[in-house]
Amino acid sequence: MAGGRACDPPSPRLLLLSLLLLIPPSRACMETVLQNGTMADAELVVPQLTVPSSCACCALCHHHDTCSSISFNAVSGACRLYSSVPDFSRITVDADSALFVRPGRSNHLQFCRHDSDCVDPAAAGDRCHGRVCTDDLTVTCRDLAETMGAPMNDVYYGSLDGVTTKYYCASHSGIDGWTLISRMTGGKGSWSRTNMMEQNVDSPDNPTYSQLSRANDLSLAGVDTTFQILVLFTKGTDQQGFYGTVPVQQSLEVSAYSPDYMTSVTIIGSINPTKAVLPWMPSAGSALLSLIPDQGGKYFFTVLNIYGQPYLDAGKTTAEYFVRE
Structure with a gap:
């Protein structure tokens, strides 16, 4: 006082x-x-x-x-x-x-x-x-959507073999739980065989992004014998693409083309179905994502073109690749 x-x-x-x-x-x-x-x-x-x-x-x-x-x-x-x-x-x-x-x-x-x-x-x-x-060491976008009820089309924490990571999780064609593994914008740009494996991995909403080094682990995370691939191309407000089913023993890292094609492909938008064919992908080698036509006009889902550079047609402003296990 x-x-x-x-x-x-x-x-x-x-x-x-x-x-x-x-x-x-x-x-x-x-x-x-x-x-x-x-x-x-x-x-x-x-x-x-x-x-x-x-x-x-x-x-x-x-x-x-x-x-x-x-x-x-x-x-x-x-x-x-x-x-x-x-x-x-x-x-x-x-x-x-x-x-x-x-x-x-x-x-x-x-x-x-x-x-x-x-x-x-x-x-x-x-x-x-x-x-x-x-108790699941690997938490993917599909887990977040189906098991945990997370809304899609957003960035989330996930886990891969017990290591916390970030994912961009999407919903498309009425299917939830697509995990983004690569996004290219504006053509080849500064992409290379090295940085295509990992680029801006902590920023999956970045316009230039890749976690392809984790793609095979993601595709094997589920209990099914297959996983799905979604490919989207965007030009302005127009979006087109396709998705298909791939056996789990097939790798997302490829180095060669195969004459065997996948036929279980659903076309989104205006892509010509005769030119949107997913190949079976060999497990050996390391390469990245691209759609390139062969001499017959069919498009292969591969990772690098024959010049060792990622391919994005000048007419498309963005290419995105997703997996769902």
């Missing part, structure tokens, strides 16, 4: 800062997935709050033992404390609201950041693969 006056009570901001200082770094809230959103009001521990930062929201979560995760809207300051950890099936997409998980609270198929977050006793083999608790 000074001059007969009591000390002013600490401000809410100071209280939040004090709470933050009490939280050990290992217990901090960790941002989880690329898909921002919120959960239903029924999941709220307390009514929605307004705070200055995600750290302040995290501090409030640790103040409530029943809080397992949060969402924070960086635009409005809305802080929502949830009694469980989100999964794709229970979020409403909100681009401004990032999702954070409180460590050690994630059940099967719920979001996570570390293996130790996965605590479901009924799923003892769960680890944090692709920032989701699962």
